[in-house]
Amino acid sequence: MSLIVYGAPLSPFVRKLRLFLAEKGLDYQLEIITPFGQPEWYRELSPLGRIPALKDGDFTLADSSVICHYLEEKHPDLPPLYGSTPEQRARINWLEKYADYELAPLTTFAVFRNRVLKPTMQQPCDETAVQSALHDKLPSHFDYLEKTLGSADYFVDNQLSMADLAISCQLINLEHGGEHLDSQRWPQLANLFARVKARPSVQAVLPGELRTLAKLSGKA
Ligand SMILES: N[C@@H](CCC(=O)N[C@@H](CS)C(=O)NCC(=O)O)C(=O)O
The missing domain is CATH 1.20.1050.10 (Glutathione S-transferase Yfyf (Class Pi); Chain A, domain 2)
Incomplete structure (x- = not known):
């Protein structure tokens, strides 16, 4: 199942995640959530109400850095973006x-x-x-x-x-x-x-x- 990124393109943290995914060659869909006036359900994914958040199948996660570390570990076959030592x-x-x-x-x-x-x-x-x-x-x-x-x-x-x-x-x-x-x-x-x-x-x-x-x- 493809990944879903929740967020808005001008956020540097959303961009960071999108660049990371592109550099890894991982497909994703972007679902627009803005930092203001988010739907109530979004808090389930991102308890602090911040963008980005990620959905990977049934697994959800917030925070660009936490998400990227998760994806880095999940795909050890792809070129590392957090180094190798x-x-x-x-x-x-x-x-x-x-x-x-x-x-x-x-x-x-x-x-x-x-x-x-x-x-x-x-x-x-x-x-x-x-x-x-x-x-x-x-x-x-x-x-x-x-x-x-x-x-x-x-x-x-x-x-x-x-x-x-x-x-x-x-x-x-x-x-x-x-x-x-x-x-x-x-x-x-x-x-x-x-x-x-x-x-x-x-x-x-x-x-x-x-x-x-x-x-x-x-x-x-
Ligand atoms: N440490 C977070 C920071 C995310 C963040 O601050 N996002 C801003 C948009 S650039 C946001 O959602 N702000 C809304 C808020 O703080 O309520 C990450 O890396 O994902």
Whole structure:
């Protein structure tokens, strides 16, 4: 039976799961659930009401990282995205957590939410919070990531992993919020982001996201 992903395309956590599935070559159906005004039954799948959630036959699960770890273990025959040694796994888990818990509050919940989502809900954009995220908080995270990446093509042992996908997913929401990573200041990170964005897995979802974004902002 095919997998069902519940969520909405502009969420970085839903995107992370979709990229993971595409990179693994696993088929799935996307069933749209937005973060707001979810049906009551959705709480059975995602007790905190967050997206994404997954249905695999009778088995259901919430949280992008938990879901991806589950799928990684369930399909040991497919190319690993969480590394193949304890050291690689630990580095990848660290960087995924870094993206989800350090970058996301800034790129997604400050920049993207204020610039894109709030106006669609007739709420004012808190531009002070956006500017603070951009100028006071994000630069030190980008400095750390630039240094960690060094001259490698990918974050962990120079192979595509969840670390690259999770960080790129946050950078996509930054772009959806109308901002770009400064490639003069963080050239390695910008190159990695361009490399990940060019992958077929990302190209399969990004045009649809851009169309949704244009509709939300009244440009389509
Ligand atoms: N740790 C969760 C975070 C998921 C998350 O925060 N999703 C947001 C949308 S981007 C959401 O559903 N927010 C609704 C809420 O918190 O009520 C994961 O990785 O799946």
